[in-house]
Amino acid sequence: MQTKVVQNQSDPAAPAPSVQDTVIHTVGLTKTFGHVNALQGIDLMVPRNSIVGFLGPNGSGKTTAIKLLLGLSRPTAGKATLFGMDSIQDSLAIRSRVGYLAQDPRFYTHMTARETLEFTARFFYRGPTEAIRARIDETLELVGLEDKADRPTKGFSGGERQRLGIAQAQVNYPDLLILDEPAAALDPVGRRDVLDVMERLRAYTTIFYSTHILDDVERVSDYVAILDHGRMVASSPTEALLDGDSTTYELTIRGDEQTVLRTLRMHPWVSNVTTDSQNGSTAMTISVTDEQAAESGLLRSVIATDDVVVTAFGRKHFNLEDVFLQLVKDPRE
Amino acid sequence: MNTTTAASTVESSLVPVHTTGWRGGLANLVRKELGQWWGTRMWWIQTLIWVVLLNGVTTVIMLEGAGMPAGELVTEAVQTFLQMGATAIGIGVVLTIQGAVVGEKELGTAAWVMSKPVSRSSFVLAKLIAYSVGFVATALVIPSIVFVVQARLLLPVPLEYGPFALAVGIVALSVLFYVVLTIGLGCMFNGRGPVAGIGIGLILIGQFFKGMLPIPFVSITPWLLGDVATSFAIDSVPEWNRMIPLVATGTATLVLAFVGIRRFQREEF
Numbered sequence: 001m002q003t004k005v006v007q008n009q010s011d012p013a014a015p016a017p018s019v020q021d022t023v024i025h026t027v028g029l030t031k032t033f034g035h036v037n038a039l040q041g042i043d044l045m046v047p048r049n050s051i052v053g054f055l056g057p058n059g060s061g062k063t064t065a066i067k068l069l070l071g072l073s074r075p076t077a078g079k080a081t082l083f084g085m086d087s088i089q090d091s092l093a094i095r096s097r098v099g100y101l102a103q104d105p106r107f108y109t110h111m112t113a114r115e116t117l118e119f120t121a122r123f124f125y126r127g128p129t130e131a132i133r134a135r136i137d138e139t140l141e142l143v144g145l146e147d148k149a150d151r152p153t154k155g156f157s158g159g160e161r162q163r164l165g166i167a168q169a170q171v172n173y174p175d176l177l178i179l180d181e182p183a184a185a186l187d188p189v190g191r192r193d194v195l196d197v198m199e200r201l202r203a204y205t206t207i208f209y210s211t212h213i214l215d216d217v218e219r220v221s222d223y224v225a226i227l228d229h230g231r232m233v234a235s236s237p238t239e240a241l242l243d244g245d246s247t248t249y250e251l252t253i254r255g256d257e258q259t260v261l262r263t264l265r266m267h268p269w270v271s272n273v274t275t276d277s278q279n280g281s282t283a284m285t286i287s288v289t290d291e292q293a294a295e296s297g298l299l300r301s302v303i304a305t306d307d308v309v310v311t312a313f314g315r316k317h318f319n320l321e322d323v324f325l326q327l328v329k330d331p332r333e
Numbered sequence: 334m335n336t337t338t339a340a341s342t343v344e345s346s347l348v349p350v351h352t353t354g355w356r357g358g359l360a361n362l363v364r365k366e367l368g369q370w371w372g373t374r375m376w377w378i379q380t381l382i383w384v385v386l387l388n389g390v391t392t393v394i395m396l397e398g399a400g401m402p403a404g405e406l407v408t409e410a411v412q413t414f415l416q417m418g419a420t421a422i423g424i425g426v427v428l429t430i431q432g433a434v435v436g437e438k439e440l441g442t443a444a445w446v447m448s449k450p451v452s453r454s455s456f457v458l459a460k461l462i463a464y465s466v467g468f469v470a471t472a473l474v475i476p477s478i479v480f481v482v483q484a485r486l487l488l489p490v491p492l493e494y495g496p497f498a499l500a501v502g503i504v505a506l507s508v509l510f511y512v513v514l515t516i517g518l519g520c521m522f523n524g525r526g527p528v529a530g531i532g533i534g535l536i537l538i539g540q541f542f543k544g545m546l547p548i549p550f551v552s553i554t555p556w557l558l559g560d561v562a563t564s565f566a567i568d569s570v571p572e573w574n575r576m577i578p579l580v581a582t583g584t585a586t587l588v589l590a591f592v593g594i595r596r597f598q599r600e601e602f
Contacts, residue, residue: 070448072602092357096350096450106441108365110373122361123449127347135347 021048023176023206024069028078031064031230038064040230041078046208046223051198053217053238054210055320056227057328062210063103065227066180069208070100082176096124099174103181103210105165109154113145113164116153117171124172135171142197143167158185166194170201177201179209183216195220214320218242224320228328241323247291248316249298251284255308260284263305269293285316350450358451359459366463379471382425387417387476388483395487403489410488411497412563414480418504419559420540422472423511426464427532430512433460434519434597435528444602453598457520461590464512469505477501493566500566506579507558510586511536517593520600553581 024046031039039061046052056062067073069080071091080087082094107116117136125132140146143163148156153164162185169177182198183191191213198207198220211217217224217238224241226234234241253260257275260282264270269290276283288294299313352358370376391414398406434457437443446456477497484492511532518528539556551557557578564575 067444067602072444072447074601092352092354092450092452095448096352098448100445100448102441102445102448104441106445108369108442110369119361119365120449122350122364123352123358123451124350125347126350131346 022046023048024080024082024208026065026069026078026080029065029068029075029080030077031061031068031073032076037230039068039075042227042230042232044225044232044235046206048206049202050222051202051207051220052209052223052225053221054208054225054227055212055214055217055324056210057212060227060328061230062227063180064230066100066178066208066210069178070095070098096172097175099169099172099177099205101162101165101169101177101179101182103184105161105168107153107161107164107168110152112150112152113140113156113167114149116164117168120168121171139167139171142170144193159187159190162186162194163190166197170205174205177205177207177209179207181211182209183211183213191216214324218320226324226327233327234323238320242318242320243315247288247294249286249288249294250312250314250316251286251299251302251310252312253282253284253302253308253310254280256305257282259305260302260308263301264298267293267297267301270298281311352450352452355452355454357455358446358449359455362446362451362455362459363462366459367466370463370467376467376471379425379429379467380475383422383472383476384479386421387414388479390417391480392483392487395483407484407488407490407492408567410480410484411492411500411566414476415500415504415562415566416559418473418476418501419507419555419562420536422468422504422508423536423555424533425472426468426508426511427515427529427536429468430460430464430515431519431525431529431532433464434516435523435525438519438523438600438602443600447602453600454594457516457590457594457597460516461513464516465509468508468512473501473505473508496566496568500562503558503562503565503579506582506586507555507562510555510558510582510589513586513589513593517589517596520593520597552577554578555582555585558582 022045024044026042026044028041028043029039030037030041042061042065044065054062054065064073068075069082069087071087071094074088083097085094087094108119111119114136117139118132121132121135125135137146140149143166145160145163145167148160153161156164162182166179166182169179179198183194186194195216198209201207221238224234224236224238225232251260257277261273261275264273264284264286267288269288270286271289272287274285286294286298288298299310302308302313303310391410394410394413395406398409401409434443437446443456447453481492481494481497514535515528515532518531522528539551539554543551543554543556552574555578561575561578
């Protein structure tokens, strides 16, 4: 079975974001380390005020791409612009509008969480200490670290560091939040909290985050970009990606499965049928080559079959795991 | 006014910082680096070490040399203080701050800071400023003040404060050189081994072999700064050739700082 996903660009059915509405735009972004091609010419557009999940297996190049966007690393070829500014030439101006959470966030261990946030905030704001502290209190509350605010970060667990990382990333109300695996070190409650924070921030900022937790992406992301071995294999609105295509249908029946199979195979546009029978009910996945013919004739022909009751019918809806596994090559294979 | 409104009012007084150019984030980084030195126990541990070491040894010399001619005793005490200052503080600098840049690169805090609106030159300069101030103050100025008090109490003739202060300034140049060298090496290498090895090696080569090396070569190194400082403290009229190590070390310090910053600007995180 082949899922149609839009390769390297947005779904043509969805309106393409204009340059003014684009926060991140990369063209042929490439990075090599010696003989290793970490990124191979990725093209990416991230629309303003969207949440974009950046997916890929370990080592696919997600963190490398993020570091290139932040100017922490230089591209071997290609170009990245953020807010219309060049990632290298205008890096300082870009970073004043960005909040970043590293994959394994590390802070100065002699500082408390509050001092860490104050240190971070002072890169973005000047003004009375009282005002800075009010901002920090608000941020600590957002990530649930109020009770640990005055502890040195040296004793923080991975989850606490992650929360502090999220807090420092958005202490400046960034126009763009870049989060590298924001929920990786968190327990299920912490993960849920992070996703809630992301949902709340959606109205104010654009969020570009890498992850390998597919459920999270499905829950909060407007767009999905999938990277594999340094190549962008898909970039599309999440809904479009999960809707798959109009050439695969799901049909559930009660009754004589063989009769239905014979009926389906009479249609020249049915290319493949798989079945799964359980408790007297049979689920069929039907692939077709003629979308229009299937729309008008598929269900009608099955209903017309004697001794068969159709209990469900519709286009196959994929989950992200299906899509991901189809697109991403398993290195063991 | 409810709490939310109050908080909003307070926050509205925040003024965004518009950072541009090579000084981006410098003030905040210097504050943080100084805080790491003066806001922790680091400053008094350093002070204790250097007072015990420098003033301890000179106290022994002053007490044991009670029978020596007054001029010789003063010379002996001043020379020991300044020579030890120029050499031992250099070793202390390298050992203490060998991980200042490398450690941050290894741990990931450098990458974190560089994701903020901070220029790379600010990151390096902040360390140079804070460590220079920290070491000069705790390892040199405080022991020098203690030395002056010691001299008043234990030496038979008074110390000439002006030349001594000038000599301390020359040793401070040596301290600055080793701070810049260590930070600069940290920018160039990704491991502590080369940083500590080159830094300590340079000091020890000077300590043990400077007498065997050609004078024109030695005079353009920081190895003679202890001797130059002593000559300034003891004689009041400097000779022109004493200036060569000063100018050479000052120039080398600036070049090393420049090279270190340039290298860090090319660093990939």
